[in-house]
Amino acid sequence: MKTNILGIYEDEDVLLHAIDKLQADGIVVADVYSPFPIHGIWSRLKLTTRLPYATFVYGAVGAVAIFMMLYWMSVVSYPLKFGGKPLNTLSFIIIMFVGTIFIGTLLTFLTYLGREKMFPGKQVVLPDPRSTEDKFVLVIANTEDMNDQETKHLMKMLKETGATEIKESTVNDHE
Amino acid sequence: MYNTRVRGILIKGNKTYSDVSRDVLRPLDAPTPIWWWVTAGLAIIAMAWGSWGFYNTISTGIGAWGLNNNVAWGYAIINFVWWIGIGHAGTAFSIFLLILRQKWRTSINRAAEAMTIFAVMAAGLFPLLHMGRIWDGFFIFPYWNTRGPLWDNFNSPLFWDVVAISTYFMASALFWYMGMIPDFATIRESTASKIKKKIYGAMSFGWIGNAKSWLRFETAALLLGGMAAPLVVSVHSIVSMDFSVSVVPGWHTTIFPPYFVIGAIFSGFGMVLTLMIILRKLYSFKDYVTDGHLDAITRILTFISLIMATAYMTELFTAWYSGSEYELFTFMKNRVTGDYTFAYWTMITCNAIIPQLFWFKAIRKNIAIVFIMSIFINIGMWFERYVIVVTSLSKDFLPATWATYSPTMTEVAAFVGTIGLFVLGVLAFFRWLPTIAISEVKGVLKETTTLKSFTDEN
Known part of the structure; x- marks a missing residue:
């Protein structure tokens, strides 16, 4: 089963610094769920739209x-x-x-x-529903392939960068 | 060098992100208040009377109105233009202030857009009714028909109107709805009620709010907004062409398109002010719609009022400078003086003189006075349309056909009915939809501004 690790942040500025630090460490940030658009994220995650x-x-x-x-x-x-x-x-x-x-x-x-892929009545499950409210949810994908040491390091990095909560999620990526 | 200017905050009360959702969504969960039932009851009574007016018009024909051969446009067109003008507020607010990077718009744009939708609905009823044979209304659309095929006259401003207003309605409605999608998702995820979860969940279209969807959302909103901006200008320009492409004195002027657009934005902002003062009072939104917000709107109104005054004076000057005695007669003998003096000077007083009181800080800070003045602006703008439509038509080139116009009960009923429709629409919005753009306000929670309206408070 596909497992993701979620780092939950309280503040968008802390989150942006966290992404920088994680990426500098070679950790791939898969996605971020947020209650409002954060402009700094798109360039960091190299997202574009046509x-x-x-x-x-x-x-x-x-x-x-x-x-x-x-x-x-x-x-x-x-x-x-x-x-x-x-x-x-x-x-x-x-x-x-x-x-x-x-x-x-x-x-x-x-x-x-x-x-x-949005339409009236579509049902979705969010990795953490609080991301529509006041939490910023950073997703690290496919952590089931990691060994213990890598997971431990990841947890440490998330904690150090200011995540107030770290948890596992089996909700699939929406992209 | 340090920037020594004091910066003002946009949202007061040290709100957290969850405070914002809670405050905005509180009225949705609360039991329906008494004032809501009372106002809704009045609105329904108004609509019932309006339905009688509509029924009377449709069953009898336009003869049920006080129109005559000369004054062939009366209440219906006055009210149509008035409502369309009010309907300019939402888009003007959202789009122009978006382009001008005015972040304070976020507390107000949702309500202003809602107002737009209902005002345009109310406006659209009048041309439909004015067709007389409403059951043949679909003739206006270019479709393959057995009458030739006989196509529309694409050079007619009345046809342009149909196209412009239906486009405006569609674009405003899409923009409004799109802005609410993330807020519906917030309700979906936070509500305890199963029914609400289902309804708002369906309306949220499966919004997830990840990085990519926010990017697409922001891009799409900017594109829709960018396309709606020229539309705001073009809709009322086209409405003005209903008049200005004719040869009627007082109508046949090149100032009409900008004059109408400015007038529309003026009346729209006036109505926004009226509604926001009511909304923030009823729902205790003073931390979101701060005194600074209202102050900023009054400053804009002062400026637009000056443009209005300039337009009025330009019209008078041009009437004299053109050397056309018909123009001069219409303006000097049938507006400034003459039978319609009351309407003309009410227009001047309400639109060009009263808003100038906003120069005084004491008046801008007194919300009760601001509220009354905003109503005066709405009245003044109604009289502007009355002056334009009726004075020009009542006395044109041939004195033998001169006629006066006064509305019948049927026309008044139809007007009151549309006010009921508007009020009921706004009430439904107040009751079941997030009246403040939650996700946008969260985005500006930490923002500060150097705008004087907001720094003066500290």
Whole structure:
């Protein structure tokens, strides 16, 4: 069975120092559960997201698609003149602008949910539920492969870096 | 050199992280208070009367309203623009203050966004009702039909309105909901009630709050916010184009888009102030929505009020400078003086003069006065829309068709009904949702600021 060791911290600054020290010691920090976003963590755990690129593509494709729709409807399908204005007019910009935002926003949100594998009613078990409240839970993965000496060293490191509580968890990683 | 400026704190009372969750979630677990039932009862009565107004309009037609050939837009459009303006607060608060890195927004943005949602709902009812044949309302959407196919007129500002407002509603609702996901998870993990655990658990979408999900969350929030920011500006610009693309004197001006956007943010912030004063009183949120927060909002309102005053003066100047006698007539003979003097000067007093009292610290610190002034702003902004819609239409180019407008009971009922809807929505939000963004407040618990509103307190 997969076992993780959790180091529970009380403060985000202590936690960030702890990650630095653990990593300097060669210990791999698998994950951190926290009640709010901590900006220093992402660079330390080398996490990135490509969400902005997706949004850009949605926006670009959306703008073109909406222009094509407007053009087809008012120039090709039913070319009806309103107030002597040209069929293909500059005022398409307004619908394109708003429509681009519509498509970009909706698809970005759906992509976010998709990547996070989140959906209404999904059941999850957290390694420690207090991580949604006031605790910062640092996860060291796959400790069942460690020998006694390594485990002892890890425990010592966690304690030294300020973990107020250390425990084992069999909850699988969510990534 | 040392930075000698005193730094003020954003959240008072030396809160711990768990204090924040406990304080914000306390009202969710408490029994429903009496004031809630009383207000909800009043709101439902208002909605019942409003339903009568809606029924009357739909069954009789627009003839149930006090409109005539000249003044073809009345209460419905006034109230529509008014509600949309109020609906600008949430996004303005969250997005602009996010971009301006104003961390104090975190205590207020959730409630402001909730307000946006309900205000936009209330606003959306009016154009729908104004269609007259509401059952044909779906004609507005471009869909493959058997009438040609006859597509929409994509050059019509009224169609732009539909697109802009539905997009605004969707974007604000997504942004609002997304912000609540981590807070729902907090409720899910901390509540003792099984039913609550199930409901809030389902609404939390299985949020886990690990490093990667926070990264994606922050990125997505910033992207949604970044896209909503131009939307805030464009929605009310488009609403203003309903007027300004016409040739009616008093409407046909290039100042309208910025004038409307600023007006919307002004009325939105006014309503935020009204609601936050009530919220912090009812739920004892004084440590979260501090006097500093209210002070910061009043300072913003003072500044926006100055812009409003500039816009009013610009309109008058342009009317004179344009040399157009119709413009000059509308502004000088039908607004500043004439039949609608009361509405015009109420607008000027409430929007341009009264908020200037916020220059005085004693007034900014007196919450009762601030509360009353915030209501005056809401009234003033309603009269602004009244002045714009009614004065211009009542006396246009052809004196033979001049007409006056007064609303019928049906119109008043519909307006009161939407107020009931808004109040009931806000009450539901107060009762069942986390009214302050828990995870965001936890993130700024240690933050300090050099903003004067917050340093003055120490």
